[in-house]
Amino acid sequence: MYRDSGGGLQILIVDDQEDIRISLSAFLRSWRYTVVQASNGEEAWEILQTSDISFVISDWSMPVLNGIDLCNRIRAASFDRYIYFILLTANTEKTDMIAGMEAGADDFLGKPFDHNELRVCIRAGERILLLEQRLKHQQKQLVETNAALIQTEKLATLGAIAGSVAHELNSPLGAILNASERIQSTLDNPLEHGFLSAFAGKVGFEEMKEDLELLISAALHCRSVVADLLSSARAPSENETCTLPEVVQGWLRLYRKQLELYGIEYDFSADEPRRLALSYPALSQVLTNVLMNARDALIESTDDKPRQISLHTEADQNHCIITVRDTGPGIAPQMEEQLFNAFATSKEQGKGTGLGLWVSRSLLQKAGGGIVLRNYDGGAEAVMIIPFADAISSPIL
Numbered sequence: 466m467y468r469d470s471g472g473g474l475q476i477l478i479v480d481d482q483e484d485i486r487i488s489l490s491a492f493l494r495s496w497r498y499t500v501v502q503a504s505n506g507e508e509a510w511e512i513l514q515t516s517d518i519s520f521v522i523s524d525w526s527m528p529v530l531n532g533i534d535l536c537n538r539i540r541a542a543s544f545d546r547y548i549y550f551i552l553l554t555a556n557t558e559k560t561d562m563i564a565g566m567e568a569g570a571d572d573f574l575g576k577p578f579d580h581n582e583l584r585v586c587i588r589a590g591e592r593i594l595l596l597e598q599r600l601k602h603q604q605k606q607l608v609e610t611n612a613a614l615i616q617t618e619k620l621a622t623l624g625a626i627a628g629s630v631a632h633e634l635n636s637p638l639g640a641i642l643n644a645s646e647r648i649q650s651t652l653d654n655p656l657e658h659g660f661l662s663a664f665a666g667k668v669g670f671e672e673m674k675e676d677l678e679l680l681i682s683a684a685l686h687c688r689s690v691v692a693d694l695l696s697s698a699r700a701p702s703e704n705e706t707c708t709l710p711e712v713v714q715g716w717l718r719l720y721r722k723q724l725e726l727y728g729i730e731y732d733f734s735a736d737e738p739r740r741l742a743l744s745y746p747a748l749s750q751v752l753t754n755v756l757m758n759a760r761d762a763l764i765e766s767t768d769d770k771p772r773q774i775s776l777h778t779e780a781d782q783n784h785c786i787i788t789v790r791d792t793g794p795g796i797a798p799q800m801e802e803q804l805f806n807a808f809a810t811s812k813e814q815g816k817g818t819g820l821g822l823w824v825s826r827s828l829l830q831k832a833g834g835g836i837v838l839r840n841y842d843g844g845a846e847a848v849m850i851i852p853f854a855d856a857i858s859s860p861i862l
């Protein structure tokens with residue numbers, strides 16, 4: 466194989482006559498094509514296997530493998546690209562042309578060739594190859610778009626199913642929680658409830674109270690999963706606002722005990738008085754997801770660092786920025802790229818659904834805000850940005 470470089474499209478010249486190859490190459494190089502030469506069809510076939518050449522100008526009659534057989538072989542093979550084939554012929558009789566066309570040649574050039582005619586032939590071939598490339602690109606895009614649509618549709622169906630299941634689970638869960646909390650309060654203060662505790666001080670009493678704590682915390686976990694699913698299925702509500710202090714206080718009322726149970730210290734300074742462009746349930750959902758993630762990270766942590774969660778706020782003219790930090794082990798490297806993907810979780814089966822961050826980001830983005838999760842030198846931090854209700858804002862993340 467002989468190759469000389471003009472820098473442009475690569476063209477393979479196949480001819481057993483050296484003088485023809487030389488004169489063709491000279492023309493092609495002067496038009497800035499890169500030329501590769503072969504002296505028969507078999508040699509050309511080898512070259513096509515190991516290169517990405519997609520343009521062939523081949524003589525008809527050659528020893529070993531002639532032009533028609535080379536063309537036939539190319540068309541029968543499954544290359545990953547289209548190969549444009551010009552057949553050179555000393556004899557342009559109609560019957561020969563038909564044999565060439567049947568073999569799959571794209572064009573014919575009579576020998577001796579006229580260099581203008583050669584140029585026109587090559588230009589036509591280039592146009593076909595360009596069209597072929599565009600088609601391939603569009604086809605690839607179509608396949609990708611189709612895959613994305615299928616994925617979106619799957620998520621939408623899943624969301625609808627999950628939403629209705631969550632809805633059905635909500636009431637019994639509420640009943641379980643209420644009943645458990647009532648029993649807990651009775652066991653804590655039997656006298657207040659009008660009877661002496663028959664069990665107080667008996668073997669197993671404390672274990673029973675601990676089991677009840679577990680029951681409550683399991684029910685709370687289920688409720689947060691249900692709430693995740695409900696808010697992902699729920700259409701965004703407009704014109705609903707809330708303040709951060711009311712949401713944080715509401716959250717603490719529900720979860721303070723749980724944090725204490727796990728020995729987690731918390732330092733929440735949430736005194737931003739301006740109203741946020743997010744409904745109370747939506748912000749409560751986002752904070753629950755982020756704070757529960759912090760709690761889980763601290764519980765799973767095996768080092769002796771104190772277990773702490775902090776929440777503080779900053780504000781610019783239009784946005785409130787809430788940072789939640791924990792002193793846990795930080796984000797696992799394998800999770801970094803997929804934190805916000807639906808169902809991406811590092812937790813054991815049954816402990817995490819991998820929907821918390823996905824739902825939180827979608828709720829915040831719908832409100833024109835955003836969320837990032839990253840490591841800092843003492844653990845992980847979630848930074849949430851939420852527009853103030855009185856600020857006109859556009860999506861930022």
Ligand SMILES: Nc1ncnc2c1ncn2[C@@H]1O[C@H](COP(=O)(O)OP(=O)(O)OP(=O)(O)O)[C@@H](O)[C@H]1O
Nearest residue numbers: 758759762795796810811817818819820821822845
């Ligand atoms: N504070 C954090 N520290 C370390 N890793 C975190 C933290 N927050 C989130 N992650 C990682 O991000 C993953 C995804 O979190 P996400 O809240 O979306 O799902 P999950 O907590 O696994 O399940 P659930 O749907 O029950 O919330 C977690 O499994 C965890 O690996």
Ligand SMILES: [Mg+2]
Nearest residue numbers: 754758821822
């Ligand atoms: Mg979570």
